[in-house]
Amino acid sequence: MNQNVYLFNDTVKNNITLYGDFSEREYAMALKSSGMYRVINELTGGDQYGIKNNGENLSGGQKQRIALARVMLKKSDVIILDEAFSALDSITAEQLLSDMMKLDCLIIAVFHKYNKSLLSQFDEIFAMRRGKIVERGDFCTLIQKGGYFYNLYSIDNVDEVDVV
Secondary structure, three states: OOOOOOOOOOEHHHHHHOOOOOOHHHHHHHHHHHOHHHHHHHOOOHHHOEOOOOOOOOOHHHHHHHHHHHHHHHOOOEEEEEOOOOOOOHHHHHHHHHHHOOOOOEEEEEOOOOOHHHHOOOOOEEEEEOOEEEEEEOHHHHHHHOOHHHHHHHHHOOOOHHHO
């Protein structure tokens, strides 16, 4: 899932299902897991709301939730997320990631912001510099190590470093 979501000039439902044949239960679970239930309740017409011009009538967070719902419906063995939560507030992002972590699959995520509540949910973090892995480990291990990842985290979270 890329952070830039392509949307069709069609309903929210068709943009989520991509015209696939899913049961109402599968669709409902995807809406719940992606946070789309709340969005749909805010839209006139619910999931029949018409999306225009690649989503110009939706917020960035609403677009990302549609993409997350697509991911949930697909039930892949591997999910790759590229800045998938960048347009969401941290509380929503944390809850959505927590729900995704319950799926039976491998999740690979790219983050450019160092949010402890998101990063600490992963079993392993790979810190990269110039395309090469320079450190790896879980969040606490990398912070305690005080190396490259710690420095990146401290720059992004000046006020939080001592709390870890």
